[in-house]
Amino acid sequence: MIVTDGLTKIYGQTTALSNVCLEVRKGEVYGLLGPNGSGKTTAIRLLLGLIRPTAGRASVAGFDCWTQSVAVRELVSYIPGEIRLIGSMNGYLMLKYLSDLRGGESLERAVSIAEKVMKLDLGRKIRAYSTGMKQKLAIAQAFADPVDILILDEPTSALDPSARNDVIQLVKAARATGQTVIFSGHVLPEVEAVADRVAIMRKGRLMHVEDMHERRSSARILLLRFSGQPPTSFPENLDLSIREVQGNVLLVEHRGEVRTLLEWLATQPIDDMAVGTDDLRSLYDRYHGPNVDDLALDALQDSTSNTDNAAPRAF
Amino acid sequence: MFLVMVRKQIRDSRWLLGILALAFFSLSWLTVYMAHGFERLITRGELGPGIQGRAGFLRGLGGSAQDYSTTGLEVCWWNHPFIVLTILGWAVARGSGAVGGEIERGTLDLTLSRPVPRWEFLASQIIATMFGLAVLALALMLGNLVGSQFNVVKNPPGFEVLLRPALLVFALGWAIFGYTLPFSVIDSVRWRPGIFSLGATLSGLIALSLVSQLDEFWSWLKYMTVFQWYAPMAAAVKNQDLLWNLSILGSIGLVGIVISFLSFQWRDLPSSS
Numbered sequence: 001m002i003v004t005d006g007l008t009k010i011y012g013q014t015t016a017l018s019n020v021c022l023e024v025r026k027g028e029v030y031g032l033l034g035p036n037g038s039g040k041t042t043a044i045r046l047l048l049g050l051i052r053p054t055a056g057r058a059s060v061a062g063f064d065c066w067t068q069s070v071a072v073r074e075l076v077s078y079i080p081g082e083i084r085l086i087g088s089m090n091g092y093l094m095l096k097y098l099s100d101l102r103g104g105e106s107l108e109r110a111v112s113i114a115e116k117v118m119k120l121d122l123g124r125k126i127r128a129y130s131t132g133m134k135q136k137l138a139i140a141q142a143f144a145d146p147v148d149i150l151i152l153d154e155p156t157s158a159l160d161p162s163a164r165n166d167v168i169q170l171v172k173a174a175r176a177t178g179q180t181v182i183f184s185g186h187v188l189p190e191v192e193a194v195a196d197r198v199a200i201m202r203k204g205r206l207m208h209v210e211d212m213h214e215r216r217s218s219a220r221i222l223l224l225r226f227s228g229q230p231p232t233s234f235p236e237n238l239d240l241s242i243r244e245v246q247g248n249v250l251l252v253e254h255r256g257e258v259r260t261l262l263e264w265l266a267t268q269p270i271d272d273m274a275v276g277t278d279d280l281r282s283l284y285d286r287y288h289g290p291n292v293d294d295l296a297l298d299a300l301q302d303s304t305s306n307t308d309n310a311a312p313r314a315f
Numbered sequence: 316m317f318l319v320m321v322r323k324q325i326r327d328s329r330w331l332l333g334i335l336a337l338a339f340f341s342l343s344w345l346t347v348y349m350a351h352g353f354e355r356l357i358t359r360g361e362l363g364p365g366i367q368g369r370a371g372f373l374r375g376l377g378g379s380a381q382d383y384s385t386t387g388l389e390v391c392w393w394n395h396p397f398i399v400l401t402i403l404g405w406a407v408a409r410g411s412g413a414v415g416g417e418i419e420r421g422t423l424d425l426t427l428s429r430p431v432p433r434w435e436f437l438a439s440q441i442i443a444t445m446f447g448l449a450v451l452a453l454a455l456m457l458g459n460l461v462g463s464q465f466n467v468v469k470n471p472p473g474f475e476v477l478l479r480p481a482l483l484v485f486a487l488g489w490a491i492f493g494y495t496l497p498f499s500v501i502d503s504v505r506w507r508p509g510i511f512s513l514g515a516t517l518s519g520l521i522a523l524s525l526v527s528q529l530d531e532f533w534s535w536l537k538y539m540t541v542f543q544w545y546a547p548m549a550a551a552v553k554n555q556d557l558l559w560n561l562s563i564l565g566s567i568g569l570v571g572i573v574i575s576f577l578s579f580q581w582r583d584l585p586s587s588s
Contacts, residue, residue: 073431
């Protein structure tokens with residue numbers, strides 16, 4: 001549905017996005033994770049044809065995002081990270097304006113979402129709305145639009161917890177109706193709750209793409225305390241990767257067969273162990289955590305292709 | 316979608332436009348009242364060719380084309396700084412706000428993330444500006460026509476006579492808007508193209524006022540300003556150079572707008588944050 005190939009954006013001396021190759025499938029919720037300045041918004045603006053790629057290309061449903069951007073925007077509804085609405089309009093007129101720019105079909109549904117789900121008073125002037133209320137209004141419009149794709153750039157950043165939950169439910173409902181959603185954000189549990197796949201961005205690069213279904217079902221974390229020196233390598237068939245080493249304690253991630261793992265563990269000088277499931281935080285921290293070795297990540301990324309299929313898995 | 320955007324642009328500026336149009340209407344009505352007073356002075360021999368005092372003031376307004384017909388006494392006020400600077404302000408405000416202002420406010424994303432072609436967005440800004448200029452020019456005409464119904468003047472100018480300077484008012488605004496817009500189209504804020512355009516226009520206006528006091532060498536300075544081709548008195552009283560002046564002003568605006576369309580089509584649109 002959405003494909004980028006070597007997508008790059010350079011502003012003067014700054015590389016905002018570097019050689020990004022990704023593919024978002026029809027009907028999936030695709031999470032985009034990364035701190036400020038990691039290239040998420042640049043990627044989104046390139047998809048919408050608001051900025052021109054320096055190199056590479058992006059397409060949505062076969063339409064080139066720069067040369068056929070109007071056709072792309074026919075298919076896409078977008079919530080920007082920082083919502084700016086027209087202060088002199090009231091909520092209803094704002095929805096009507098946005099709806100009319102897409103043919104006017106979505107007004108009734110937008111009003112319904114705004115009033116019933118977001119609990120907004122549409123008679124009030126936008127300038128009297130709080131930031132969160134403006135965000136809710138934009139969300140109501142985006143989810144009402146008759147489009148195939150929703151691009152949500154930090155859609156919950158100004159929302160209260162209950163409204164955040166409403167947005168999560170709306171995203172799930174959108175997926176259920178076959179819409180494709182790109183969900184960019186900082187709040188990991190939210191992305192984790194809805195995303196089918198998650199891409200982690202760092203310094204304009206796509207570092208890793210994780211299938212969340214696979215992760216939920218297969219990844220487990222083991223904390224192992226060895227009586228002596230812990231091993232530095234494992235048999236390949238175990239699919240173990242080291243997360244952290246502290247003396248004789250190892251934090252490892254396991255994705256392989258449980259039986260094989262248990263057989264191997266039985267042969268090791270282990271004093272104690274704990275097993276848990278993995279969450280998105282641990283994955284995110286691999287690239288943005290406090291112990292990240294920037295140089296090692298850069299070097300590794302330079303030596304791999306920047307795609308969602310060939311990204312590095314462990315360090 | 317195009318009309319939706321035009322309506323929005325007009326709606327955004329409706330209060331300012333309404334106030335300015337009312338001011339123009341009132342001022343134009345007032346000029347008829349004043350023409351009535353001037354005609355009484357002319358009848359009494361206190362004003363006219365060769366008589367100093369008020370005649371000098373009128374010549375200062377109307378320029379070399381100033382005469383003492385009713386039309387001349389009324390339309391000379393269309394050179395008044397209030398009218399000229401209001402047109403300048405409207406054109407610069409609309410031109411600088413068209414893209415730079417929208418990016419600064421963050422509302423450009425709002426519109427262009429919908430399936431709206433860029434050229435259509437820019438065209439809606441242009442149409443809204445033209446509408447505003449037409450309203451202002453019409454307000455001047457209407458004020459005069461209505462004023463003539465309530466004040467006795469010798470030969471009140473008719474619709475056709477007033478249309479000529481009104482077209483020049485429109486064309487002046489169009490030209491200023493035209494050369495302001497390209498700067499707005501390549502910028503991300505409103506103040507920079509606004510200040511640049513205001514500065515350039517006012518500098519030109521000052522140069523034009525000084526040129527008559529300088530020697531021949533500096534005569535080219537008069538071509539540095541659009542006001543060189545804004546001659547409502549000559550258009551109204553003598554029907555002189557109207558097409559030429561309209562062509563020049565129209566071309567200046569048109570060139571700026573063509574450049575704007577080309578630039579806007581290819582530029583990156585940064586987020587406002």
